[in-house]
Amino acid sequence: MSNSASGMAVCDECKLKFLELKAKRSFRFIVFKINEKVQQVVVDRLGQPGESYEDFTACLPADECRYAVFDFDFVTDENCQKSKIFFISWAPDTSRVRSKMLYASSKDRFKRELDGIQVELQATDPSEMSMDIVKARAL
Incomplete structure (x- = not known):
């Protein structure tokens, strides 16, 4: 069950909540964190459907790593309403080196x-996941 590189298991709740986001659109975003005590990736915060991208970015800690998924709605140049699920790996420069290594080594398996x-973003600073960047990556 655990990843040989980092030993991190993935809590079932992570998969269940992600399926709810994907299939039922129950959440706008999900923030995940590694709980080192139990060696598992767990759900840290669920964003309600009415929450914005700003609400999402505001809940990422300034000095701790996180994984997140964000359901991004947008309109194409052809005026089609679309949605893409982003996976965001958040590793701020101010977080501990050990934490950054742990998140980096667990990311692919998670x-x-x-x-x-559908889209992956890696960010070490809020400017690296600005709305302009998200829109550009979605199209």
């Missing part, structure tokens, strides 16, 4: 557990 991710 991402594989979440079937349906």
Whole structure:
């Protein structure tokens, strides 16, 4: 069950909540964190459907790593309403080196557990996941 590189298991709740976001659109975003005590990736925060991208970015800690998925709605140049699920790996420069290494080594396995991710972003600073960047990556 655990990843040989980092030993992190993925809590079932992570997969269940992701499926709810993907299939039922129950959440706008989900923030995940690694709980080192139990060696598991767990749900840190669920964003309600009415919450914005700003609400999402505001809940990411300034000095701790996180994983997140964000359901991004947008309108194409052809005026089509679309949605893409982003996987965001948040590793601010101010976070501990050990934490950054742990998140980096666990990311690929965790991402594989979440079937349906369409775009991946890695950010070490809020400017690296600005709305302009998200829009550009979605199109």
